[in-house]
Amino acid sequence: MKKLEPLFRLLFVGLIGLGLGPVKQSEVRRVEIVIEGRTNRVQPQVSGLRDGLEELKYVEGKNLVLNLLQDDAPERLRSMLTAQIQRDKVDVIVALGVAETAIAKHVTQTIPIVFLPAGDPVQSGFVRSLARPETNLTGLTFFTDTENVGKQLEVFKDVVPSLRQVITISDGRQRSDANDRRQKRLKSIASHLGIELTEQSVRSPAEARELPLSWKPASGAGIFIVCSGLFRDLTSLASAATKDRMPLFGCNGFQVAEQQVLMTYAPDLYSIGYRGAGFVDRIFKGAMPQNLPVETPTKFDLVINRRIAAEIGLKIPPKMLLLADRVFD
Numbered sequence: 001m002k003k004l005e006p007l008f009r010l011l012f013v014g015l016i017g018l019g020l021g022p023v024k025q026s027e028v029r030r031v032e033i034v035i036e037g038r039t040n041r042v043q044p045q046v047s048g049l050r051d052g053l054e055e056l057k058y059v060e061g062k063n064l065v066l067n068l069l070q071d072d073a074p075e076r077l078r079s080m081l082t083a084q085i086q087r088d089k090v091d092v093i094v095a096l097g098v099a100e101t102a103i104a105k106h107v108t109q110t111i112p113i114v115f116l117p118a119g120d121p122v123q124s125g126f127v128r129s130l131a132r133p134e135t136n137l138t139g140l141t142f143f144t145d146t147e148n149v150g151k152q153l154e155v156f157k158d159v160v161p162s163l164r165q166v167i168t169i170s171d172g173r174q175r176s177d178a179n180d181r182r183q184k185r186l187k188s189i190a191s192h193l194g195i196e197l198t199e200q201s202v203r204s205p206a207e208a209r210e211l212p213l214s215w216k217p218a219s220g221a222g223i224f225i226v227c228s229g230l231f232r233d234l235t236s237l238a239s240a241a242t243k244d245r246m247p248l249f250g251c252n253g254f255q256v257a258e259q260q261v262l263m264t265y266a267p268d269l270y271s272i273g274y275r276g277a278g279f280v281d282r283i284f285k286g287a288m289p290q291n292l293p294v295e296t297p298t299k300f301d302l303v304i305n306r307r308i309a310a311e312i313g314l315k316i317p318p319k320m321l322l323l324a325d326r327v328f329d
Contacts, residue, residue, distance in 0.1 A: 045273030052277025097229020115139035164220035172201035212240035
């Protein structure tokens, strides 16, 4: 038996060399997720990102840390991210919107940043082009072009045929040529549809919550959100809109399902987060964000809350209910 021991040792060493022996413990990867605002609800992008990474064999508590940084004030969020980077080795920063991406970009020009999503990353100065970012940022957009916002208004009118007046609410912090083009597109489509537009902008979640105080409810009036991360939580706006029997167009299916928003026609944020996991995985494996093309939405989902429609006295055309991807009762 003793004569066989050297042979067993040789075989064991050979197995290790082939990767069949004791496995070296996986490196733990750390992702900081930057979220403007405070909410106890898990954001759809975060759920999608977590599920996508799990399918790629990244498990929280084993080889992955997902750390959420949340705050209403951009300056505090910037300080929190800076402190986290100084304290821990951060592999990737995930930013859940334009404001969050701007904060991350200000903090670091070296750590990879994945935006999930950004409205117009080229105009915002995050990337040189969608095909070749050439910076430490990449990710997914929310719109494919300025035509999208016009189509959203058209679908709003299809679901609410009585619309004659629409209050558009936009993020006043985002000033760019792309935003100006979107506003022009909205005006053009509104004129074609016989809708009178009233434009309002806000610069903070607190301002958005105070908007209902300035409304003058009228027959045929509705509210249209020009989407950005600032409008992540529409609960207060939706509650006031329902009370005043005004249809509200929101930014994603989560808001329709959970926040009493009447409807949306927009990319699915869970899917954006799920697709974002692929970016994070490639960066973990050595890819550089400047070489990863920015992706655009492949599909817009029509989501309707039929219960809210009943509460505001709206009869939705049957055709639109049949066309809807999801209907909540």
